Amino acid sequence: MNTETVKELLNSYQTPMYVFDIGILRKRVAYLKERLPENVSLCYAVKANTFIMKELDDIIDRFEVCSPGELSICRELKMPMEKIIFSGVYKTPSVVNDLMDKEVPIGIYSAESMVQYRLLVDASKKAGTKIKIMPRLTSGNQFGMTEDEIKDIIKEVRENELLDICGIQFFSGTQKTSLKKQKRELEHVDEFLQTLKEELDFTPEELEFGPGFPVTYFQGEDFDEDEYLNEFSNLIREMNFKSKITLELGRSIAASCGSYLTKVVDMKTNKGQNYAIVDGGINQLVFFGQSMAMKHPLCHMYPEREDGVINNWNLCGSLCTVNDILVKQLPIMDLKLDDVIVFDNTGAYCMTEGIALFLSRDLPEIVFIDEYKKHKSVRKTSPTHPINTPNY
Ligand SMILES: Cc1ncc(COP(=O)(O)O)c(C=O)c1O
DSSP: OOHHHHHHHHHHSOSSEEEEEHHHHHHHHHHHHHHSOTTEEEEEEGGGOGGGGGGGTTTOSEEEEOSHHHHHHHHHTTOOGGGEEEOSSOOOHHHHHHHHTOSSOOSEEEEOSHHHHHHHHHHHHHHTOOEEEEEBBOSSSSSSBOHHHHHHHHHHHTTOTTEEEOEEEEEOOSOOOOHHHHHHHHHHHHHHHHHHHHHHOOOOSEEEEEOOOOOOOBTTOOOOHHHHHHHHHHHHHTOSOOSEEEEEESHHHHGGGEEEEEEEEEEEEETTEEEEEESOOTTTOOOTTOOTTOSOBSEEEESOOSSSOEEEEEEEOSSSSTTOEEEEEEEEESOOTTOEEEEESOOSSTTTSSOTTGGGOOBOEEEEEOTTSOEEEEEOOBOOTTTTSOOO
């Protein structure tokens, strides 16, 4: 984010704030689409950032929703239900039964376990509603099902006119920098799809695969993304499975559009260490892979200074815990009270993975910047103290 934009935002809004640049977001989707093979379409995992999903509706084929709360946000935003895959562990009977009666049905349900699959079967039978299901193949953790369970489901569904196994879902983790790991996993899934063909004469219409594409958060950790996507695309082309592949992506779509702005509100030197206290903190900003605030995130200062003494600063938030350190020993030129630190690449997860309720601090304002650089607030600063207040 350039200095002019930061200046304008600070004239209109209070720190701390999150800013999502919709122009950057849309360019990011175009960038990914350009570099992926033709049989690949994109599904946005809304957990990465629920605020921006409406802005993606016309350029993204599907939205992965993982909880009833996320589904409520989709309804509120009037997202097209047929583009939703209702995924995630633990769907309750009441939530699922309720969905069966809706005029516009949910596009696809993922099934995380045999118990969850049975729940979907019962609900569709009770309502007489035809539904599409994607069983999730486990990668060896608490998520998804084994190969044998999925085979059993496929055999069983042949007898059931209300169910359509439209694909297989697979997601094993995020921030996957290793193409070797991508290769191993794509080959593993491809082999399983081959087995389904050979043993059951079953080929799903599509594979929904979460590749966990990585995002750069820290200085000096950049990678050649063009090369990475090129090699990943080659791996897709080498698969025996030639039907549609949907890539479930959160971080890689949303991260680059976001910035978090927080202001220096206090400064001190205690026992030789410089501390700058900012009005935000770890309740509002979390970086995947940050370890004890040792790494230096992609960030820059406002105002920018060209002359002055560079000192190392520990940037601490406003929580009453020694853990509230955003960055340790960040070299900053001539830091002053009221200076603002702009953390970049913070559009995915960074603002929702924090301990937002701790100390009952307000949630920051959220501002959109559009393609013409116009800004508007899409969520006012919101208090959390009502949530932490008992209501006898
Ligand atoms: C099932 C599933 N799909 C997709 C994603 C998105 O992952 P990422 O943000 O790494 O793209 C997640 C993230 O947790 C997930 O659980």
